[in-house]
Amino acid sequence: MHEISYRGEIRLTRYLDESGAPLGDMPDWACGEQPWVHYYQQMVLARQFDTKAISLQRTGQLGTYASLLGAEAIDVVCASRMQTEDVLVPYYRNHAMQMIRGTPIARLLQYWGGDERGSSAPEMQHDLPNAVPIATQCLHACGVATALKLRQQHQAVLTVIGDGGTSKGDFMEALNVAGAWQLPVVFVINNNQWAISVPRSKQCIAPTLAQKALGAGIRGEQVDGNDAIALHDVVGQALERARAGKGPTLIEALSYRLSDHTTADDATRYRSADELKAAWARDPVARLRHWLHQQGHWDEAREQAWQAETKQLIEAAVADYLALPAQPVDDLYDHLYAECPPTLAVQREQARAKQARHEQGGSGHE
Amino acid sequence: MHEISYRGEIRLTRYLDESGAPLGDMPDWACGEQPWVHYYQQMVLARQFDTKAISLQRTGQLGTYASLLGAEAIDVVCASRMQTEDVLVPYYRNHAMQMIRGTPIARLLQYWGGDERGSSAPEMQHDLPNAVPIATQCLHACGVATALKLRQQHQAVLTVIGDGGTSKGDFMEALNVAGAWQLPVVFVINNNQWAISVPRSKQCIAPTLAQKALGAGIRGEQVDGNDAIALHDVVGQALERARAGKGPTLIEALSYRLSDHTTADDATRYRSADELKAAWARDPVARLRHWLHQQGHWDEAREQAWQAETKQLIEAAVADYLALPAQPVDDLYDHLYAECPPTLAVQREQARAKQARHEQGGSGHE
Amino acid sequence: MNDNAITLLEAVNLALARAMADDPDVVLLGEDIGTNGGVFRATAGLQERFGERRVIDTPLAETMIAGLSVGMATQGMRPVAEIQFMGFIFPAFEHLVAHAARMRARTRGRLSCPMVLRAPFGGGIHAPEHHSESTEALLAHIPGLRVVIPSSPARAYGLLLAAIRCDDPVIFLEPKRIYRASKTLIEDNGQALPLDTCFTLREGSDITLISWGAMISETLDAADRLAAEGVSCEVIDVATLNPIDHATLVASVSKTGRCVIIHEAPRHGGMGAEIAATLGEQARAALLAPPCRVTGHDTLMPYYRNEQLYLPDTDDIVTAVKATMEYVE
Amino acid sequence: MNDNAITLLEAVNLALARAMADDPDVVLLGEDIGTNGGVFRATAGLQERFGERRVIDTPLAETMIAGLSVGMATQGMRPVAEIQFMGFIFPAFEHLVAHAARMRARTRGRLSCPMVLRAPFGGGIHAPEHHSESTEALLAHIPGLRVVIPSSPARAYGLLLAAIRCDDPVIFLEPKRIYRASKTLIEDNGQALPLDTCFTLREGSDITLISWGAMISETLDAADRLAAEGVSCEVIDVATLNPIDHATLVASVSKTGRCVIIHEAPRHGGMGAEIAATLGEQARAALLAPPCRVTGHDTLMPYYRNEQLYLPDTDDIVTAVKATMEYVE
Numbered sequence A, B: 001m002h003e004i005s006y007r008g009e010i011r012l013t014r015y016l017d018e019s020g021a022p023l024g025d026m027p028d029w030a031c032g033e034q035p036w037v038h039y040y041q042q043m044v045l046a047r048q049f050d051t052k053a054i055s056l057q058r059t060g061q062l063g064t065y066a067s068l069l070g071a072e073a074i075d076v077v078c079a080s081r082m083q084t085e086d087v088l089v090p091y092y093r094n095h096a097m098q099m100i101r102g103t104p105i106a107r108l109l110q111y112w113g114g115d116e117r118g119s120s121a122p123e124m125q126h127d128l129p130n131a132v133p134i135a136t137q138c139l140h141a142c143g144v145a146t147a148l149k150l151r152q153q154h155q156a157v158l159t160v161i162g163d164g165g166t167s168k169g170d171f172m173e174a175l176n177v178a179g180a181w182q183l184p185v186v187f188v189i190n191n192n193q194w195a196i197s198v199p200r201s202k203q204c205i206a207p208t209l210a211q212k213a214l215g216a217g218i219r220g221e222q223v224d225g226n227d228a229i230a231l232h233d234v235v236g237q238a239l240e241r242a243r244a245g246k247g248p249t250l251i252e253a254l255s256y257r258l259s260d261h262t263t264a265d266d267a268t269r270y271r272s273a274d275e276l277k278a279a280w281a282r283d284p285v286a287r288l289r290h291w292l293h294q295q296g297h298w299d300e301a302r303e304q305a306w307q308a309e310t311k312q313l314i315e316a317a318v319a320d321y322l323a324l325p326a327q328p329v330d331d332l333y334d335h336l337y338a339e340c341p342p343t344l345a346v347q348r349e350q351a352r353a354k355q356a357r358h359e360q361g362g363s364g365h366e
Numbered sequence C, D: 001m002n003d004n005a006i007t008l009l010e011a012v013n014l015a016l017a018r019a020m021a022d023d024p025d026v027v028l029l030g031e032d033i034g035t036n037g038g039v040f041r042a043t044a045g046l047q048e049r050f051g052e053r054r055v056i057d058t059p060l061a062e063t064m065i066a067g068l069s070v071g072m073a074t075q076g077m078r079p080v081a082e083i084q085f086m087g088f089i090f091p092a093f094e095h096l097v098a099h100a101a102r103m104r105a106r107t108r109g110r111l112s113c114p115m116v117l118r119a120p121f122g123g124g125i126h127a128p129e130h131h132s133e134s135t136e137a138l139l140a141h142i143p144g145l146r147v148v149i150p151s152s153p154a155r156a157y158g159l160l161l162a163a164i165r166c167d168d169p170v171i172f173l174e175p176k177r178i179y180r181a182s183k184t185l186i187e188d189n190g191q192a193l194p195l196d197t198c199f200t201l202r203e204g205s206d207i208t209l210i211s212w213g214a215m216i217s218e219t220l221d222a223a224d225r226l227a228a229e230g231v232s233c234e235v236i237d238v239a240t241l242n243p244i245d246h247a248t249l250v251a252s253v254s255k256t257g258r259c260v261i262i263h264e265a266p267r268h269g270g271m272g273a274e275i276a277a278t279l280g281e282q283a284r285a286a287l288l289a290p291p292c293r294v295t296g297h298d299t300l301m302p303y304y305r306n307e308q309l310y311l312p313d314t315d316d317i318v319t320a321v322k323a324t325m326e327y328v329e
């Protein structure tokens, strides 16, 4: 004899179609100029930053870099919906979020330029630095949320993870504890359809990733991650619920990784040009521009002016980056512990001598 | 604008109420004498084994022991529904399953008596030994299932985990890969409501644990774990599906840990006598006995005869156990690698000398 | 009450209570630490006293326990997490190695990770598989972690307080075999002990015995027996395995010229190797015999029937000391 | 084709192909090893050749990769799993330590765990954080695991074949800095190399240089430079760090009387300590100077700008050798 003991569902939110046309009557809050023009401008900035970073990498001025191409709407809207006192726990692809939350662009480049000081900017406040080990950031986000909750600060934590990352235990343990403790945390999956060369379909047989929330007993939903208006709605409400003590949310934002995985990757090895071309038709930046044009909030002149302004801003930041002084060798030793232990201090001496040797052009490594 | 992109549900199967009375019209397959009498007999045996093991522990003849009190129906039905060539990947509370699958009782005691040879019985075939690190067995089960699938053997793997274990990443990673690869594996949660002192409600806010299957895109269902008939139905079908290549199932069997966590635990510290008393009213052994009595398949005389027979069987096994020869010291060295490496061989010599010293009553440790 | 003689286990409890009373940012989390007070009772009474918000029973997931602690610590809280047995610490490794140990260096001091991870470790209590291992060497090899092991009630109290107040992540390993081995009068005065020094438990002139954790008991027993035979042993409790205080060890061995290092963990790649190697480098001139290691063997800690065969005992130490004393080049 | 000169990376690929062709139970699994052929191309072409059932792209979960491998191996398959970078091996630890290393002993031989876990390791390729560490000491300390590190195309081929055929679990660490450093002619003859021996790469009489992995390059360079200055170096590639072949090391140092041990990993508790300690114990009489360690420092591998500062270089080795040669008691 059977009875039903649980029913759950996942909804998907979208407002604009691929061309930027509304899918139905738009709500009132969507119809003004702001925040959409602001979002658009930030998305353009993000894309210009990305292009620049890749070209710096290609010319040997930056290390391996993870492009955000295709995730501009997710990054910009998430960061913009956060309050200053909310805490961001990013993964390695959230450059625009970090920029919007105050990290100087030169510092972002410094990080990708292989210099730890890129994560030391005071503007980052209590935000966490990039997490490279997949999915670990989700548990950190829960820890930060626990701290906020215990201290009765009514703020939210937002963390981002890729589609591949949702297969890792950390992610699922994080959803579970977020539910059990009703933590003020918003998990955003940037489902860009690929984990390096592994397609979304190989990670999980479930039709949505958002339904991983159901097992943890928390709210899960899908949103079109190329649709800034839908993101604004869904992310805003999730953050609001978190701040109000109404518990966590898992948001699966459907996007597409328009770039290689990183500058060290070559996606043509494993995915078709056709698929990529189809994905460009859903480009979040073009979509919002079309909507703004249709609404009369944006035109070619403003476009050109903003592109130029952004370009200048990025160039100035790159100049700042390239002018940053080299890191003192002592930094490698002085920040490991609150105080440098004696044995390490001896090694610091040796490192100073070695650096002097390197600088004198002594035979190095290779 | 919202649309529903996923709907899922969990069903609960029960046939008997707490008193062993049918909850409705019973299906035909439930009405004969077998396999129910056989199940009942095995459940009695399991309970007698358990009582004996605890008393051996209390008298210093066994180490810390994890009682199966309250899980008799789960263990007996699962093992009985398995075919010999299916593979069992147990946790530490599946003594009856192991017994039914052929491990001699003396060997089970040997394991709990702190002797590795307890897991070496040839009757165990390719079944895995007890897994003590929580939830790890679920991934092993997936590995075994992968081997079966790659070799195109149409057999199933069955693994068991506790309610607490469902919070650990291994479990969720296992569900996910079982779904992605459509592995022939059945996951059984023995939801006995407690993980040592932590109640089910603190592990997860979701109303069922079975719904953890939904995020992995696999079938999940609940079953009354004190109802042998319901278990027979649900477990049998899941194993059948697995063998037929129709994918994995997660079964949440609702039970209650009627004992302390282990002999090293004292549950009165953290749970109420009332709760325990209420749980005894749902005792799986009594329930099946009542049903058998009602159906005319069992009576007091058979009960007494079987209790006596079982007692003898257990006593004989205990005698076997107590007569097992001590483990040669070489065993500690000879089974680590396929061949004992030279440094370890030197240490083996030292150990032999030490054992000789211990046997001569030389001052040992403490 | 506070000045009663207490066990190492009770000293842990006392230090936790003290630290919580002193600092509202100290929060305990782990499996079964609340109502149950921990499977060894190390946190007994603390949830009653400090409430469910500060003594938190977590879901069963060690990765999560470590990851949450890292997150909390970045915000300036001082989580003290318990791993129920050291045998179950492995799921926590990624967060310990990749995050806890690196948060300060990674942000060049913008954030830090003042967390403590407590775990009972070692054999000798007749426990099931995985409940008796000593894998401190794995943690001590990780730059950025501090690894601390008390060997008496007083050091448990003082070192745990120091660990909790320390701005670095500390792994605090509790030798469960001596949890209740002896009682000492401890004044609950909130005084921490230093984390950057070994403790010389007994001075001696012929040979230095170096150990930590539960094996300190057998080491002291051996020193007693040897004293009766006219061998004067200096006994040092290393206590903090990383960053280690090599200076004290080198000074002692430079004085005695001989040493035996004792630990339960397997020999190959154990911390005894690091100490022996360093003494070889830094006390070479003084050494009259090679540093000798008395350790667990390079096989698994057996199930309980045979654990006494695995654990080094007083005889093993005495034998090694005598051989080292008799060594001639 | 098969007899072309190939790189270490290609030798790994060749050995994998050979093992798969020889034995249908050999199955590869890992992240991005299929269509993509691995982020370093170690498995390039293998999915095409052997199909998706034998070269399996897994979901992104290292715990799962290790746990699945254990399960498969208990049934007699020979899974060869890839961890994309050694920095991401930690989620696999519980399964390696608690299960892979123990399955045979736990069942007293009824089951075993013939799996291989491959991972590129070490610094020097200007990679992001966590992509450059050397934590071999953590694995080498675990009884029951074999830990193997090749340092040339020929040894990569022969040792990987041996690892796959071995009935024990083997951790096979690939020094990615020298993945493409040089090419050697390799005959694809299916011949394995022994896992129980060090390799003497160069004989010498004045001093023994002991290393493994990528640092073998700098070690050989140093030996060249020193030869020009009249110092005759014996160079030994340890190759298998557990169970280690101490005998070869002891014999060499007994002959030369001096040694320098070189590794990238942090010094404290690194495998250099084990070797130095053992030489101290077993070659004491022959030692004219203390075994010297040239290692990474006890801080984090820096981000790429500074990684050259962290990695030991040829100068460091030459300096250490000279100091050791000049040492007088």
Ligand SMILES: Cc1ncc(C[n+]2csc(CCOP(=O)(O)OP(=O)(O)O)c2C)c(N)n1
Pocket: A093, A132, A133, A134, A161, A162, A163, A164, A165, A166, A190, A192, A194, A195, A196, A257, A261, D031, D060, D062, D084, D088
């Ligand atoms: C624990 C761990 N395993 C492996 C890697 C290597 N790695 C880096 S990114 C990546 C794929 C991530 O895919 P996804 O989660 O979808 O995020 P995306 O990069 O697509 O945004 C992998 C396997 C890692 N960083 N951490």
Ligand SMILES: Cc1ncc(C[n+]2csc(CCOP(=O)(O)OP(=O)(O)O)c2C)c(N)n1
Pocket: B093, B132, B133, B134, B161, B162, B163, B164, B165, B166, B190, B192, B194, B195, B196, B257, B261, C031, C060, C062, C084, C088
């Ligand atoms: C990884 C790990 N963490 C902790 C433990 C200690 N431990 C043993 S049983 C247990 C509770 C398990 O509860 P549950 O999963 O509900 O299974 P039950 O014992 O109730 O059947 C714990 C915490 C362990 N064995 N393994």
Ligand SMILES: [Mg+2]
Pocket: A162, A163, A164, A190, A191, A192, A193, A194, A195, A196, A257
């Ligand atoms: Mg992705």
Ligand SMILES: [Mg+2]
Pocket: B162, B163, B164, B190, B191, B192, B193, B194, B195, B196, B257
């Ligand atoms: Mg339970």
